Amino acid sequence: MSLLAVDGLTVRFGGRAVVDGVDLHIEEGEVLALLGPSGCGKSTSLRAIAGLQRADEGRIVLEGRSLSAPFVPPERRGVGLVFQDGAVFPHLSVRRNLGFGLQGLPKPERTQRVGELLALLGLDGLGDRMPHQLSGGQRQRVALGRALGPRPRLLLLDEPFASLDAALKVSLREDLFALLRSLRTTALLVTHDQDEALEVADRVAVMHEGRVEQVGTAEAILERPATPFVAGFVGGGALVPVTVEGGCVVWGSQRVPCGRPDGDASLVVRADDLSVGEGWSATATGSRVRGARRATRVTLDGGVAVDVVGVHEGAVSVRLERVRFVGSE
């Protein structure tokens, strides 16, 4: 049985379903990323799981205990939450922030636990600092330590690295997720950053306009995108409509074998799937595509633009090296 089971979660704001029938299952010890553009309903889903937002429909079950009917208030859910801005209490020292959720423990145990948290999060010696005396990264460490303090069964992270600058973001992310792994913490990470999601999560749920469009490993999401949105949002690449004839994708003059029945299909095509060679004729505009590889934008005859490495300007022919369909059928 899953540690957390969310079924048919629906949240409406003024009649509009911001979260529209979301199903999510997280296994014990797993890190699941909820990935999507801003406004897709991922943060609202997380807030509903935390109990900060009432769900209009659906069930939320944590370790076999229903949280949604009857409604369990956030303080009795045993769920930790790390906010985007950290929400580290500005009027309390680091030590008192870390001990905030431990008021049920006797004093000596609380002191001991706070000491453990300081060491765990690399905050030794900072216990008596006030939040305004910390760097952004240190504040996020405090926020995480505070949430971990009461040993929650499930940790929710709401864009915890979004307000940090790029270099710090990556190192802090590696650091903190290594810690969560070593503690075998079950976590749900909400993010709009696909690199973050693909890097740290066991599985990724891609959300779009209130619905989960695909749940799977990073490999599955990248290689077998379930919907055109997932194909476009994760991993980049162009959607190219093609036809399948006689078990082969028709790519200009090229025939590429595939295990699909005949008919119309959609491919997601990235720069490393293409080479220069006999195939689909195209026109290179000469404009460089930004990114690590020096690809060039090329317009296939018929109007779809793709990126190809090793092309300059003028007429070219583009060869398809690898077939990656959108949608399972």
Added chain:
Amino acid sequence: MTLSRLFAAVAVALIAAPALAIVARLAGATDAGAVLAGARAGELLVTTGLLAVSAGLVAVSIGAVGAWLTTRGAFRGRALAVGLLLSPLGVPPYLVAQYWIEVSGPTGPLHGLLGGAFFGELWAASVVIGLCTSPLCFGILRAAMARLDGRYEDAAAALGDGPLARVLRVVLPLLVPALSASFALVALYACSDFGAVSALGVPTFTRAIFFELELNFDREAAMSATAVLSALLLVLAAPFFALDRWGRGAARFEGGTPRPAAELGPLGQAGVWGVVALVVGPTSGLVLARTLSLLEPGRQRLWGKAFDALGTTLVWASSAATVAVAVALLVVWVARRRGPTALVAAGSVGFVLPGPVVALGVLLLVSATAWGRAHLYGTAILLVGAWIVRALPEALQSVDAGLEQIPSSYEEAARTLGRSGVGSVVATTLPLLKGSLAAAWIFVFAAAMRELPAAMLLKPLGSRTLSHELWAYAQDSYYADMAPAALLLLLVTAPATSLVLLRASRTS
């Protein structure tokens, strides 16, 4: 948290109830009292309107000149000048008005100098109210001028404008919202002032309402007449209210690089200290005269009475302040965190209701039920309630501005860490809000300490507030006997007011 919403709605309903009682009374006011009130309306309308406009102009002129010279000019003692220009805010205008009568009256030292008729009552009241409220304008305008982006003037200079043209074509237009808001604030104050206009004998709405309530033995006629007058006063005040709202909204233009202060020449320095003398002169003269009159023989016996009144006023004013802050916290929290935000506006009705009008509303409300007549009439609860209604808008504003700075994520974090709804507010928002709550408490307390008309109309028999004590001495022209009560009032309210000012100057 529907319970908190219910409590907030009940609190707002109670706050708005006096105003609604007046409206209800108005609907049935067709008797002789109402007719009589209507007949005097023209005179009252002209006098009140003239007073509001002229007091506003006096206060804005003083405030603008002082603010301009102390933001753009660098000179020795600038901090002192700023403090002195803010200082009259703690002084009730009626004390200054009484002092004016004392010094310019038939036995006063200025009488011969001025030839008695130099100032009409209306103009004297305009100057007194203008001087006493000029710190409000000074504060608003100084903040606006400090935010003013100096590059606009540089751009105008580059396009060929001289210094005067830059002020007229760039600076003034940019300051119009702040100027309007501060003018409207003083005009609204002048509409609601009772003490100064009554001391000087200026026939305004507020004064007419008070005397109708106080002196007309036909209670029914008095209530009808005052309901009509109150409604007319609100009609007169409405444009000022709208101007205030517009100015505050429009004044939020983008911040920029303020222009550095330039060394102030001798003429400018003379100007600054001239304005300071004008603002501080009457109040310091008042304090000096009262202190001196204490030294005269026989005054000491008056201390006992003054301390009695002080004790009574302290208890009532601090009760009003404590309840007002609690109500403000509840209403603002519910409005901002749960909605609807209109609760804050509904709780601010007292902003446009002068003291006697609130007193009328409270009286109408209490006399509407037998239970009210039997158990509430003649108790201090009426007065404390009226003070709360009257001062709640400022408390709401202070708490609202404070809560705006505190994201709801602190409370949410506390919830996920095991605190209940109320517990999370107590552990996070409350300690973060304590500065705003303290400022709100001090404001309501200081306003209640000096409030005069509601205190006279609603106080229980046999007790007196400090303000009422002062009023009684002034009525009988025993100015020197006022000394203990006046000094006690200033001693209590001045530090409180300066704390608020200090905080305001630090945040702006």
